[in-house]
Amino acid sequence: MNPEEICIFALNACHDFGVRIGNRLALPIAEHEEKEFEDGEHKIRSLINVRGKDVFVVQSLYGDDRHSVNDKLCRLLFFLGALKDASAGQLTAVVPYLCYSRKDRKNQPRDPVTTRYIAGLLESVGADRVLTLDVHNPAAYQNAFRCRADHLEATTLLVDYFAETLRNARIVVLSPDIGGVKRAENFRDKLSSKLQRPIASGFMEKYRSNGSISGETLLANVKDCSVIIVDDMISTGATISRAAAACRAAGACRIYGAVSHGLFAGKANALLQASEMDKIVVTNTVPPFRLDAAFAEKALITLDAAPLFAAAIERIHSGGSIAELLEN
Numbered sequence: 001m002n003p004e005e006i007c008i009f010a011l012n013a014c015h016d017f018g019v020r021i022g023n024r025l026a027l028p029i030a031e032h033e034e035k036e037f038e039d040g041e042h043k044i045r046s047l048i049n050v051r052g053k054d055v056f057v058v059q060s061l062y063g064d065d066r067h068s069v070n071d072k073l074c075r076l077l078f079f080l081g082a083l084k085d086a087s088a089g090q091l092t093a094v095v096p097y098l099c100y101s102r103k104d105r106k107n108q109p110r111d112p113v114t115t116r117y118i119a120g121l122l123e124s125v126g127a128d129r130v131l132t133l134d135v136h137n138p139a140a141y142q143n144a145f146r147c148r149a150d151h152l153e154a155t156t157l158l159v160d161y162f163a164e165t166l167r168n169a170r171i172v173v174l175s176p177d178i179g180g181v182k183r184a185e186n187f188r189d190k191l192s193s194k195l196q197r198p199i200a201s202g203f204m205e206k207y208r209s210n211g212s213i214s215g216e217t218l219l220a221n222v223k224d225c226s227v228i229i230v231d232d233m234i235s236t237g238a239t240i241s242r243a244a245a246a247c248r249a250a251g252a253c254r255i256y257g258a259v260s261h262g263l264f265a266g267k268a269n270a271l272l273q274a275s276e277m278d279k280i281v282v283t284n285t286v287p288p289f290r291l292d293a294a295f296a297e298k299a300l301i302t303l304d305a306a307p308l309f310a311a312a313i314e315r316i317h318s319g320g321s322i323a324e325l326l327e328n
Contacts (some may be wrong), residue, residue, distance in 0.1 A: 007027075009032050009057045011044070021309050024307050051087040057076065069099045073099060080126055096133055097133070170224065172228070225252055234264060255276055282300065
């Protein structure tokens with residue numbers, strides 16, 4: 001790839017992930033400056049000429065100890081706007097974890113639809129394209145944007161791991177709620193194809209009302225099986241821990257979480273350490289900085305999503321097919 005035609009920026013909060021992408025593409029990370037002001041405001045600018053270039057900006061939108069999710073979002077928006085003003089050619093926001101994507105419809109009167117608002121903000125500063133991984137509702141994500149919106153899936157990464165780990169095991173793929181059945185079925189189908197044998201599936205009954213979760217029925221035969229609970233994210237861990245407990249009570253021998261994004265917020269440390277899961281497999285779109293280090297070393301497997309993003313960027317730049325990338 002020609003550095004005269006394409007450049008990749010990684011904002012400071014996502015520098016390591018951006019470097020992984022750049023290394024995969026044999027491209028250096030483009031230089032930029034982030035300046036902090038005493039009153040909490042900030043300025044970000046490119047230190048290179050981006051006129052006419054295919055520009056990619058990497059920023060994963062999760063809150064951490066240094067910057068809130070809103071601060072990271074503002075930094076990304078301001079930098080995209082500055083790049084567009086500097087005559088960037090095509091401008092792509094590469095967002096490994098996209099904030100606010102869980103609120104994609106109105107559940108109560110006068111509810112916000114933040115997925116649509118985030119789309120409007122990114123488009124308003126000149127983003128020509130958005131590239132992300134496993135949002136909560138892909139259809140809502142794609143419908144929210146008027147610019148091109150590419151949606152990658154961690155399924156292949158997770159399938160490769162479990163195909164090797166559970167090659168000879170009796171496997172059941174489980175969705176922790178009925179809303180995730182389609183996601184779990186996609187995973188089950190690809191794992192079955194990889195192992196060239198049938199794999200069972202099921203789901204857990206779940207109802208949410210006023211912040212409380214109910215429903216105890218497990219619709220799957222998991223006795224003496226290795227169960228893979230598939231979800232797009234772990235936040236507090238309540239949903240996946242509840243499903244794991246039901247599987248253990250029903251006789252499962254090994255229980256794994258297969259999750260795209262590990263936020264591990266709130267009471268996640270306590271819930272997950274007390275849960276029945278043997279291993280939790282996540283990608284590195286969000287670093288597991290909130291988890292207890294000893295527990296993370298024992299129970300957490302982290303898969304690198306940067307090569308998937310690098311392959312997508314290469315295809316976007318060359319006019320290749322993202323759909324083919326996901327199929328393969």
